[in-house]
Amino acid sequence: MNVLELKNVSYRYNDAPKDEYVLKNINLKFKKGKVYAIKGKSGSGKTTLLSLISGLEKKYEGEILYKDKELKKYDLDKYRSNDVGIIFQSYNLLPHLTLKENIILSMDISKSKIKDKDIVIKRLMNEVGLDESLINRRILRLSGGEQQRVAIARSLSYNPDIILADEPTGNLDHETENEIMKIFKKLSKEHNKCVIIVTHSKNVCELVDEVYELKKEKKGSI
Amino acid sequence: MYIIKNAYLNIKRNISRNILISIIIIVIAAACTVTLAIRESAEKIIKSYEEENKIEASITLNRESLMNSFREANKTQEEMINSFNSIENITEEEIENYGSSEYLNDFYYTIETSVNAKDITEATDSLVKETTETTTETQTRTENFPGGGFPGGDHGGSSRTTTDKKTTTKKTEKIFNEKLDNGAFTLVGYNSYNDMKEFIDGTFVITDGEVSSDFESNSCVISEEIASLNNLSVGDTITIVDPKDSKKTYEFTISGIYKEEKSETTNASMFTNSANKIITNVTQVKNILNANSDLNSTITPTFILKDEASVDKFIEEVKNKGLNEYYEVTTNLDEINQGSESIKNVRVFATTFLIITLIIGGVVLIILNIINIRERKYEIGVLRTIGMKKSMVSLQFAFELLIVCLFGLCLGASIGSACSVNVANNLLANEISAAQSKYDNIGNNFGVAGSNMKDYTRNNKSFGVAEVSKINTINAVVDFKVLIELLGIGILLTLIGSLGSMIAISRFSPLNILKERS
Numbered sequence: 125m126n127v128l129e130l131k132n133v134s135y136r137y138n139d140a141p142k143d144e145y146v147l148k149n150i151n152l153k154f155k156k157g158k159v160y161a162i163k164g165k166s167g168s169g170k171t172t173l174l175s176l177i178s179g180l181e182k183k184y185e186g187e188i189l190y191k192d193k194e195l196k197k198y199d200l201d202k203y204r205s206n207d208v209g210i211i212f213q214s215y216n217l218l219p220h221l222t223l224k225e226n227i228i229l230s231m232d233i234s235k236s237k238i239k240d241k242d243i244v245i246k247r248l249m250n251e252v253g254l255d256e257s258l259i260n261r262r263i264l265r266l267s268g269g270e271q272q273r274v275a276i277a278r279s280l281s282y283n284p285d286i287i288l289a290d291e292p293t294g295n296l297d298h299e300t301e302n303e304i305m306k307i308f309k310k311l312s313k314e315h316n317k318c319v320i321i322v323t324h325s326k327n328v329c330e331l332v333d334e335v336y337e338l339k340k341e342k343k344g345s346i
Numbered sequence: 347m348y349i350i351k352n353a354y355l356n357i358k359r360n361i362s363r364n365i366l367i368s369i370i371i372i373v374i375a376a377a378c379t380v381t382l383a384i385r386e387s388a389e390k391i392i393k394s395y396e397e398e399n400k401i402e403a404s405i406t407l408n409r410e411s412l413m414n415s416f417r418e419a420n421k422t423q424e425e426m427i428n429s430f431n432s433i434e435n436i437t438e439e440e441i442e443n444y445g446s447s448e449y450l451n452d453f454y455y456t457i458e459t460s461v462n463a464k465d466i467t468e469a470t471d472s473l474v475k476e477t478t479e480t481t482t483e484t485q486t487r488t489e490n491f492p493g494g495g496f497p498g499g500d501h502g503g504s505s506r507t508t509t510d511k512k513t514t515t516k517k518t519e520k521i522f523n524e525k526l527d528n529g530a531f532t533l534v535g536y537n538s539y540n541d542m543k544e545f546i547d548g549t550f551v552i553t554d555g556e557v558s559s560d561f562e563s564n565s566c567v568i569s570e571e572i573a574s575l576n577n578l579s580v581g582d583t584i585t586i587v588d589p590k591d592s593k594k595t596y597e598f599t600i601s602g603i604y605k606e607e608k609s610e611t612t613n614a615s616m617f618t619n620s621a622n623k624i625i626t627n628v629t630q631v632k633n634i635l636n637a638n639s640d641l642n643s644t645i646t647p648t649f650i651l652k653d654e655a656s657v658d659k660f661i662e663e664v665k666n667k668g669l670n671e672y673y674e675v676t677t678n679l680d681e682i683n684q685g686s687e688s689i690k691n692v693r694v695f696a697t698t699f700l701i702i703t704l705i706i707g708g709v710v711l712i713i714l715n716i717i718n719i720r721e722r723k724y725e726i727g728v729l730r731t732i733g734m735k736k737s738m739v740s741l742q743f744a745f746e747l748l749i750v751c752l753f754g755l756c757l758g759a760s761i762g763s764a765c766s767v768n769v770a771n772n773l774l775a776n777e778i779s780a781a782q783s784k785y786d787n788i789g790n791n792f793g794v795a796g797s798n799m800k801d802y803t804r805n806n807k808s809f810g811v812a813e814v815s816k817i818n819t820i821n822a823v824v825d826f827k828v829l830i831e832l833l834g835i836g837i838l839l840t841l842i843g844s845l846g847s848m849i850a851i852s853r854f855s856p857l858n859i860l861k862e863r864s
Contacts, residue, residue: 205733
C-alpha cells in the first residue's frame with residue numbers, strides 16, 4: 125500500500141505566468157519501509173515538491189494522497205505534527221532551547237500522551253547516535269552533525285509515518301553524511317518509515333532504495 | 347500548558363527586551379493606577395454627595411403659569427385673588443398617592459397653618475378694596491306759579507317738577523387670600539432638621555438661640571423682624587391664638603430667632619413674607635389643627651427620588667395621577683449637579699487621561715511587539731513547520747506579553763498606589779475644603795456648634811450633607827475595584843499589543859520564512 129501518492133501534481137508560483145509551472149504532472153508513489161531520494165539540479169523544484177508533500181503549500185493542481193485520502197482534506201497542522209517529520213538542511217531547531225526542550229516541544233505540539241518523555245528522548249538520542257550527556261545542551265553549542273541528529277530525533281519523537289528530509293546532509297562532511305544515511309536506512313527498515321530525501325548528493329542517491337530525478341529542462345517531468 | 351511553559355522560556359531568553367516592555371508597562375500601570383484611584387475617589391465623593399444630597403421633588407405652585415393665565419384673561423386683582431382661592435390645596439391623600447410611586451425612596455411633608463398671636467404685630471398681604479356707590483333718589487315736586495305761566499299756556503298759573511336728592515354709599519370690601527384667612531401668622535411644622543431645607547440651603551439663618559432638637563416640644567423659632575417689632579427674645583413665650591376660635595390659645599417658647607438671607611416662596615401665599623413665619627414642629631401644628639377642624643392647613647411634600655433617571659418618570663406619573671395644572675413638580679437636580687460639578691470635572695479629566703495613557707501605551711506596545719515578531723520570524727516558521735497552529739503561536743506570544751504585563755502591572759500598581767493618595771488628595775483638596783465649609787455653614791444656620799451637630803442627626807445624616815470628616819483624606823483609593831480595573835487594562839493592553847503579532851503570524855508563510863532563513 126502506498127503511504128503517499130502524487131497524481132498529476134502541478135505547481136506554479138502565484139506571481140508566475142499561467143503556463144509557467146515549477147512542477148508539471150508529477151506522478152509518484154511512496155511506500156513504507158523504503159528510503160527515496162529526489163534529486164535534481166538547483167531550481168528543478170525539489171524543495172517545492174517537498175513543501176507540497178509536507179503540507180506547507182497547498183495551492184497545487186492534481187492530487188496528493190496520504191493513506192489514499194487527499195491531503196487537502198487533512199488538518200495540515202495536525203498532519204505535520206503527527207504524520208510527517210520534516211528535516212531541513214539548516215536543521216530548523218530553536219536555538220534558545222536545549223536539545224531536550226526542542227524535542228519535548230515537538231511532542232507537546234503533537235499532543236503526545238507519553239508521560240516519561242525523558243526516557244523516550246534518550247532512546248531517540250541513542251537511535252540517532254547522540255550522547256545522552258548532550259540532553260540539556262543548548263542547540264547552538266552542538267555541532268552541525270549533532271544538530272542534524274537532533275532534528276531527526278525531533279522528527280521521530282511523535283512517531284510519524286513519513287520522514288521528509290531536505291538536503292539533510294548538505295552541511296555535513298562525508299563521514300557524517302554516511303552516518304545520517306545509516307540512521308535513515310535503519311528507520312525505514314526497523315521502524316517501517318517512509319523516508320523521502322531531497323538531495324543532489326550522488327552518495328545519498330547511492331544509499332537509498334529508489335531515486336526520482338526532477339529535470340529542470342522539462343519543468344518537473346521525471 | 348506547554349504554551350505557557352514556552353512563553354516563560356521565551357521571556358527568560360529575551361530578558362532585556364522584556365525588561366524594556368516591563369518598564370513601559372510599569373509607567374502605564376502607575377499612571378493608570380493614579381488615574382483610576384483619582385477617578386474612584388471622585389466617584390466615591392460624588393456618590394457620597396449624591397447619597398447625602400438626595401434628589402428631592404416637591405410640588406409647588408406654578409406662579410408663572412398662573413400669572414400668565416391671569417394676564418391672558420385680563421383679570422383684575424380681585425378676580426386674580428378669587429381665582430387663586432379657587433385652586434385647591436394639595437391634600438394629604440394626594441401626597442400619599444404620589445408617595446406610593448416606585449420611583450421614590452421616601453417622602454415626607456411639612457404642615458403649615460395660619461394662626462393669630464396675642465399682642466404681636468404682623469405683616470399682611472391682604473387687599474382692602476373700597477368701592478363707592480352713588481344712589482340718586484328722584485323726588486317729584488310740583489310747584490305752581492300763580493298768574494303767570496309759560497307763554498301760550500292755557501292756565502292762569504304754571505307748575506315744574508324737579509329732582510333734588512343724591513345718596514352716595516361707600517363700601518369697603520376686603521379681598522384677601524383665603525388660604526391665610528384664619529390668621530396673620532404662618533405656623534410651620536417640621537419633623538426633623540433634615541426636613542428644614544431653608545436652614546440647610548441657607549435661606550434662613552439663626553441669629554440668636556437655636557432650632558430645638560426636640561421635635562415634639564412647644565418651642566418655636568421666629569423671624570428677626572417679628573422679634574424686633576414686638577421686642578421678643580429667646581426664652582420669651584408667645585401665645586398663639588386659633589383664628590377661628592379665639593378661646594383656643596397655645597403657648598410657645600422662643601428657642602431661636604432667624605433672619606431670611608434669601609427670598610423664598612410657599613404654596614400658601616401669593617406674596618410670601620417669611621417674617622410672619624413661626625417655625626415649630628409637626629406635632630404642635632397637628633395639635634392646633636386637631637383642636638379645630640375649621641382651620642385650613644397647607645401641606646408641602648418632599649419626595650426623595652431613587653435616582654436621576656427617576657425624575658422625569660416621577661413627574662410624568664404625578665401628572666397622570668391628576669396633579670392640578672397650576673401646580674408643578676420641581677426638583678433640586680440642578681443644584682445637586684452644580685454642587686458636584688467640579689468633582690465631576692476631575693473625574694472626566696481622570697477618565698480622559700486614562701484613555702490617552704491607554705492609547706499611547708497600546709501604540710507603544712503594538713510597535714514593540716511588531717518589532718519583536720519580525721525578529722522572531724524564524725521561530726514562528728519553525729513552530730508552524732512542526733505543526734503548531736497559528737492560533738497557538740499567537741496565544742504563546744500573547745501569553746508572553748501577558749506575563750510581562752502582569753509583572754509590570756503589579757509593580758506599577760504598587761508605585762501608583764503609593765503616589766495616588768497624595769495626588770488624589772491634592773487634586774481634591776478644594777472639594778474637601780468646600781464640603782467642610784458647607785458643613786460648618788449649615789451648622790451655623792441652625793445655630794448649632796459644629797461639634798454638636800452629630801447629636802442632631804437622623805439616620806446618620808447630618809443636615810443633608812456628607813459628613814466631611816469621612817472624606818477629608820482619600821482613603822483606600824486603590825481598592826479591589828481598581829485592581830480589577832487594572833487587571834482589565836492589563837488584558838486589554840495584552841490584546842492590543844498582541845493584535846499586531848496575531849495579524850503578522852496569520853500572514854506569515856512558514857515556507858517563505860524558512861527559505862529566507864536559508
